[in-house]
Structures are given as C-alpha cells and as structure tokens.
Amino acid sequence: MKISYNWLRQFLNVAEDLEKHTALLTSLGLEVEGVTPFESVKGGLKGIVVGKVIECFKHPNADKLNLTKVDIGTGTVQIVCGAKNVATGQKVPVATIGTILYDDKGEAWTIKKGKIRGEESHGMICAEDELGLGASHDGIMVLDDALEVGTPLADVFEIENDHVIEIGLTPNRADAMSHLGVARDLRAGISVHEQAPEFITPSLSNFYVNSRADRFDIEVLNPELAPRYCGVNIKGITITTSPAWLQNRLKAIGIAPKNNVVDITNYVMHELGQPLHAFDATKITGQKIVVQTMPTGTPFTTLDGAVHELHEEDLMICDAEKPLCIAGVYGGQNSGVTKNTTSIFLESAYFNPVSIRKTAKRHGFNTDASFRFERGIDPNITEDALKRAAILIKEIAGGEIASDITDLYPHKIEDCEVFLPFAKVDSLIGQEIDRIEIKDILRTLDINVKNVTEAGLGLSIPAYRNDVCRPVDVIEEILRVYGYDRIETSTKLNATIATSSKLDNYKLENIIAQQLIGQGFTEMMANSLTSSKYHELTDQISPKNEVKILNPLSNDLSVLRQSLLYGGLEAVAFNLNRKQSDLKFFEFGNSYHEFQKGSYTEQKHLSILTVGNVQESSWNSAFAKADFFYLKGAVIAILNRLGIKTVSEKVTKMDFLSEGLALSSGSKLVDIGIVKKKVAREFDIDVPVYYANFYWSDVVKIIQREREPISAISKSPAVHRDLALLVDVQTEFKTLENIAFQTEKSLLKSVKLFDVFEGDQLPEGKKSYALSFVLQDSEKTLTDKQIDKSMDKLRLQLEKQAGAVLR
Numbered sequence: 001m002k003i004s005y006n007w008l009r010q011f012l013n014v015a016e017d018l019e020k021h022t023a024l025l026t027s028l029g030l031e032v033e034g035v036t037p038f039e040s041v042k043g044g045l046k047g048i049v050v051g052k053v054i055e056c057f058k059h060p061n062a063d064k065l066n067l068t069k070v071d072i073g074t075g076t077v078q079i080v081c082g083a084k085n086v087a088t089g090q091k092v093p094v095a096t097i098g099t100i101l102y103d104d105k106g107e108a109w110t111i112k113k114g115k116i117r118g119e120e121s122h123g124m125i126c127a128e129d130e131l132g133l134g135a136s137h138d139g140i141m142v143l144d145d146a147l148e149v150g151t152p153l154a155d156v157f158e159i160e161n162d163h164v165i166e167i168g169l170t171p172n173r174a175d176a177m178s179h180l181g182v183a184r185d186l187r188a189g190i191s192v193h194e195q196a197p198e199f200i201t202p203s204l205s206n207f208y209v210n211s212r213a214d215r216f217d218i219e220v221l222n223p224e225l226a227p228r229y230c231g232v233n234i235k236g237i238t239i240t241t242s243p244a245w246l247q248n249r250l251k252a253i254g255i256a257p258k259n260n261v262v263d264i265t266n267y268v269m270h271e272l273g274q275p276l277h278a279f280d281a282t283k284i285t286g287q288k289i290v291v292q293t294m295p296t297g298t299p300f301t302t303l304d305g306a307v308h309e310l311h312e313e314d315l316m317i318c319d320a321e322k323p324l325c326i327a328g329v330y331g332g333q334n335s336g337v338t339k340n341t342t343s344i345f346l347e348s349a350y351f352n353p354v355s356i357r358k359t360a361k362r363h364g365f366n367t368d369a370s371f372r373f374e375r376g377i378d379p380n381i382t383e384d385a386l387k388r389a390a391i392l393i394k395e396i397a398g399g400e401i402a403s404d405i406t407d408l409y410p411h412k413i414e415d416c417e418v419f420l421p422f423a424k425v426d427s428l429i430g431q432e433i434d435r436i437e438i439k440d441i442l443r444t445l446d447i448n449v450k451n452v453t454e455a456g457l458g459l460s461i462p463a464y465r466n467d468v469c470r471p472v473d474v475i476e477e478i479l480r481v482y483g484y485d486r487i488e489t490s491t492k493l494n495a496t497i498a499t500s501s502k503l504d505n506y507k508l509e510n511i512i513a514q515q516l517i518g519q520g521f522t523e524m525m526a527n528s529l530t531s532s533k534y535h536e537l538t539d540q541i542s543p544k545n546e547v548k549i550l551n552p553l554s555n556d557l558s559v560l561r562q563s564l565l566y567g568g569l570e571a572v573a574f575n576l577n578r579k580q581s582d583l584k585f586f587e588f589g590n591s592y593h594e595f596q597k598g599s600y601t602e603q604k605h606l607s608i609l610t611v612g613n614v615q616e617s618s619w620n621s622a623f624a625k626a627d628f629f630y631l632k633g634a635v636i637a638i639l640n641r642l643g644i645k646t647v648s649e650k651v652t653k654m655d656f657l658s659e660g661l662a663l664s665s666g667s668k669l670v671d672i673g674i675v676k677k678k679v680a681r682e683f684d685i686d687v688p689v690y691y692a693n694f695y696w697s698d699v700v701k702i703i704q705r706e707r708e709p710i711s712a713i714s715k716s717p718a719v720h721r722d723l724a725l726l727v728d729v730q731t732e733f734k735t736l737e738n739i740a741f742q743t744e745k746s747l748l749k750s751v752k753l754f755d756v757f758e759g760d761q762l763p764e765g766k767k768s769y770a771l772s773f774v775l776q777d778s779e780k781t782l783t784d785k786q787i788d789k790s791m792d793k794l795r796l797q798l799e800k801q802a803g804a805v806l807r
Helices: 018-027 179-193 244-252 260-272 353-363 368-375 382-397 422-429 435-444 471-482 505-518 532-536 565-576 628-641 677-681 696-705 733-743 784-802
Strands: 002-004 031-039 048-058 066-071 076-081 091-095 100-102 108-110 114-116 119-121 161-168 217-220 228-235 276-280 288-293 299-301 307-309 315-318 323-326 343-350 406-408 416-421 448-452 456-461 583-596 599-611 613-615 648-651 657-665 667-675 690-694 719-728 748-757 766-775
Touching: 002 179, 002 244, 018 031, 018 161, 018 179, 076 119, 161 244, 179 260, 179 435, 179 471, 217 228, 217 406, 228 382, 244 260, 260 276, 260 368, 260 382, 276 323, 276 382, 288 343, 315 353, 343 382, 353 368, 416 422, 416 471, 422 456, 422 471, 435 448, 435 456, 435 471, 505 583, 505 599, 505 628, 505 696, 565 583, 565 599, 565 690, 599 628, 599 696, 628 657, 628 667, 628 690, 667 677, 667 696, 719 784, 733 748, 733 766, 733 784, 766 784
Parallel strands: 217 288
Antiparallel strands: 002 161, 031 161, 048 066, 048 091, 066 076, 100 108, 114 119, 228 343, 228 406, 276 343, 288 315, 299 307, 315 323, 416 456, 448 456, 583 599, 599 690, 648 657, 657 667, 667 690, 719 766, 748 766
16 A cells, blocks of 8 residues: 655644654554655756747758757756747746656656757757656747746746655555555554644535535435445536646555546545545436445446446446446446536445455456455545545535535444453553553544543444454554563563374374375365365265355355365366376365354365376386376375275275275275266366375374284294185175185285286186285294195185185
C-alpha cells in the first residue's frame, strides 16, 4: 500500500521527520518496505528559467530553424529554435546549459552547448511536453507576460516534492487502508514518546443541501448484504481535468487521474478508506436505486467492456429496470461518468465483506474498492465520506447538491465490548505496564475506556477495528504502541529437554522419506485444496463427502481433497507436458471427508506414483520400465523397514485402479495398482501410472502396537532346497507360501517363487511353480535328516491342502 508523506502530514500537525516517522510506523506493525521520492514534474524544473525573446530571425543556414536572442536574467544568450510559434517579445521557458530533461520514456538527457547548422546554441526554449507540464508539442510554451525574467520556473508552477511510503499491510489491518488510518496509528506511536500531536480531520461544515427537487428513491432488498447504504444527487457539474494538487496526490500513490469527479472518489477512498461510486444520473431509469441480487446467468457489461454472467449471490446496484454496477466491485459500462455528464448520483455504502470477496473472486476482479470491502471498512464513516466527496465535487466540478442524503442503516453495527483484566496484560507481556499509560495508549487508538476497576478495564472497541474482539487482541494493540523494545529481557535462561518416542509420526515419515529418496523417488507437496470435479471420476470418492470451502479462491480450489491421487496425477501431467517422462514421486499428506452433516474426518496417507522407466540404459543394462511388481517391491521394502513382516493380500476394491492388491495386517495397510485409463485421461495422461496409497494413520498404529523383537544373527548356516510343483492355474503363490509357513514354523525362514511355466507339455488347467525354501536353525547346524524331514512335511501339506504334485 502506498502512502503520500505530504498527504499523511495533512492529518497530523508535526514537523517533517521522514526517517523518524517511517521507523515508528514499522515498530507499530505497519512495516515500511521502502520510501520513494516523488516529484509532480520529473526533475522539479531545476535549471529552467523564465526568458524573454529579444530578437528572432531566420537561421541563415536552415529554412525551418530560427535564431533567437533570449534574455534569461543573467545575460542574453543565443538559442537555435525550430518552433514555428516563437516570436520577439515572448516570455518563454528556457532550459539553461547543464539542465537535465526527461523524454517520454523517463530517460534523462542533458542540455549542452552546441552548434546547429553552424550557429551556436546556448540552451533550449521548451514545449509543454519537454518540461512534463502537459502533452502539447505543437510549439514552444508561451508564458504570462507579467513574469519576471530569470525567475525559476519551479516558482511559477505548483511543483510538489513528496515521498511515497510503501507499507506491507497485513490482511487484518483493514483500519489502516487509508491515509487517515495510518495517521491514526502514527499519532498513537508519537504520543507514547511526546505530547500527542493535533489530529486534523477534513471539515464537513461546508456541506449543505441547495435543493431537494431531485431525490432518488433507494430500496435495499438484501440488507444482510448491504447493512448500510447512503446516496445523494448532485447536478449542474462540469466534467474536466482535476486541479494540479488533486492530480499530484493521486499520481504520488500510483493512480492515473481521469476526470475531476472520478478523481475525487478515488481521493476520498485513499484519504478516509471509504470506497465511493458515481453514477451518471441521466442514465438511471425511474429516479430509483435498488440494491438487490439478480438471477443466475443475467448478463452484465462492466466498464472494461467485458460481459459477465451474474451469480444469484452477486449483489448489484440497479435502477428501476436494469443493473448498473456490481456492488463494491466494478462499475457498469452504461452508467459511468463521461465528459458529457452533468449530474451524478453519488453512492457510499458498507457491504458484507464475505459477499464482496466471493463476487470479486468469482468474476476475477481485484479493484481498490473490493480490496477494502473484502477486509471490512468502517461502517460509521459512510455518511461522512459522502459529505466529504460532495463538498469537493462542488468546489472543483461546480454544481449543487440537489437532494438530502439518504442513509439506510436499519441495524447499526455496534462497537465490540471487551473486559481487559490487568492480570492477563501483565502475564502475556511479561512485565507490568503503568495503568495510566495503558489507558492513554487505548485512548489514542480510539478505544473507549468505559469503566475502570482494580481488576481491569471495560472497553468499547470501534467497529472499524474488526480484528480486535478479544482481550488478547487488545493486549497486542497496547504492546505494539508501547514498543516491543521497551520490554525487559530476562537474564535467566530456561530450557526444557523434551523426550520423544522413536515411533513418533514425524520420525517415521523421515525414515521412509529417506529410504524412498535413496531409491530415486522425489518428494512432492500438492495443495490440499482441489477441484470438486475430480471427485466425480470414481464412485468411491463421492462429492457428497466433500468438505467445501466457504469462501474459495476459485472453482479449482473449492473443496478439500479426499485422495492424494489427483494431486499426484496433476504433477505427473505437468512433468509429462515438459518432456519429463521418467517419474517417481511420493507425498505425505492428509485427506478430508464429511461423513455426516458437521461430522468430519482427517486421515494421513503416503502416496507413491511411478511412470516411465525406473532405470536408465547403460552399456551393460537396458532400460527398466516401471511396472506393478517394481512398485510392490518398493511397498514391501517400506513395510519391512517399519517392522511389518506379515501381511495378507487380496484384490483391491479401489475402483480407480484397474489391477491391484490390497495389503493388510489386522487392518488395511496399502492399496497398490495401475490407475484406470479413464481416470488418467482426465489429466491428459496416456501412459501407465502405477500408484500405491498407504493408510499411514493405520500403519503407525500397527507399528506402535506390535513391536518387532530384535534377535541375534544366527551363527549356523542356512540351507536352500527347491521344489517343482504342478498346481491348478487358479492357485496363487501366496496360498502356497501361507501353507509352507503354517507347516514349518520353526525352521522355515523364507519361500521364493523363481519360475512359472505354462504350456502344452503340461496337463490342461495346470501350471508349474518352482519354489525355493530357506531352512535355518538359530542354535545349531541342520543335519540332512532334519532337512529331509522338513521338506517331506512341506511337500505332503502342499499336496494335501493345495493339490500340488511334485514334478
């Protein structure tokens, strides 16, 4: 936010001390991010003087040039001039040798002594645009003949030198979105260290109604969206350019002047913080203003010529027949002030901040007015701002006030009542502040002390401080004005040694993240806000369970995610579009669900995606493509690292996976599979995407409940034995593995499938499994007899329970 220092000092009777005041603003929480000098005319007309043309005749060597003798007060100089309108006896602006001028791009160039077609030239007679005093370049600028020769031109014209303060305003400080608000804070800060300066507010005593003949009827159909609405009619005005002082104020803060009426509304908004809007009164049908919402789909053309389809919740300012303006956001094309406007209806209102924010985001607007309305303005300055603007319009644009002010304010927004306990002040600040100083600080902040007791203060917080509604908020106000640097620092250092379990969630996440990074995966972080359209891609992730955002930034960020999959697919699509085809991502994050009205759940997940190749080719190896078994291996490695050794497998029920498994160990651990092509195509992905979703909250519970005991490494060797078995084609390896471990619980350490064969050489409906068994006794070396006994037992149970036949 830009603040003019000259404008700021119009509110405070203080001596100029820019460095002191900017430092004070920062200490008050209005952080000054920079200070930029401002000149109403770039260069300040330095080196430009009033000259008088003594002689003027044709250049002897150029038909289109003139040779002039000009008195500049310190002597007479010869200047070559190409302007057609230069003549003897004129008073003209002269740029002397060494003067710096600026071109239309703001680049500097210096006036130097030179020769033009053989004749010396000692300066330059300037046109308006060359000095920055106008846009005309038809000829030189002719000055008032009464001006004294040699007078600096900066003394003739109103040249203003200012400093623009750039303040990094936090969203909660809606009260400081104006020069009045910043001045109010600066007064409070100054008052702590010295006598409170005089606070000067614009006078409204010149406001009076000239006639009451042209009153507009105003009707507010949605008072909850427009709690206060004021308006007045002004007629007989003349639209023209604004005076220099007004243009300078606006230019200093980066606003381009338009015309006197529009400039005044902008001026008052930045002065007092109240947005205003001026309608051409002749374009208002029926001498009536109606504040209401319109049906969804109603077309409306804004000032920029764009056509918008209105939403049923958009608040509109209408006349008897049509909408004129999007309330608090943007004006309409057919109701604005033009050079032909002679009468206006001037609006000043307080609109519901949530409503304005929704409308502005819905239509993609971010105007100065919506910026203020969204954060909450002062509801009690509405009429005063209207009077201030009306007075300025009468002074600058002429005309008369042709109606009483209509002020619809059915339910006054009351000030907030707060009781501030002194004990809480001392406790939070860490030291006792003098009670009288506390009351003085509160009064400088316009916080009314209604009653005082030994226990604390009864306070009334003005409505414009919508961020101060609790005792702790008031304490923050006291402390920022009192000064954080005045709080004493203790000489005692207290430290606490925290104990934490190795099974704390963040530690487990770090362990697995490091493991995945070591395997070549990249951690990603997607937004928890997503589009509701994604929740329509599958039946299991239902829109009815969405947690909706009350005030979304956009339709694409309107709900909280129910799955990490869609954020992962967005990342995959983003990288594929940029020729990054080999991807291995993982993400820790939460999903959010509403199962009943007002009943919400939040669950932690670990999401893993692989696309393309998992290994690049080299001289001794080929590309290795991502597949289901690669991802399953990574998943099993994670479970093993967490100490979960025993898991059961079954076909996943996740309908966004075309093929996959669900792994569980008492409770569901993870779903692994291939993302359905239909879902992937919604993100313009036409390659296989392999996906694993860990139910991380359940995984952590299992780890914390079931601790894996540590055993010493066996000193005796392990023995490997293989069996080739003929089994039914429907038989899964997992079935054989489970039978084996149930049969030989003490010696069997692992079972691996190392070959699968199906072909014409085998009986119909059969396949061959080659299994490798590892046997080991932790206490002694196994004998052949023990090994043969165990293998016979395994073979018999496999035959009995699975119908397996030894080949």
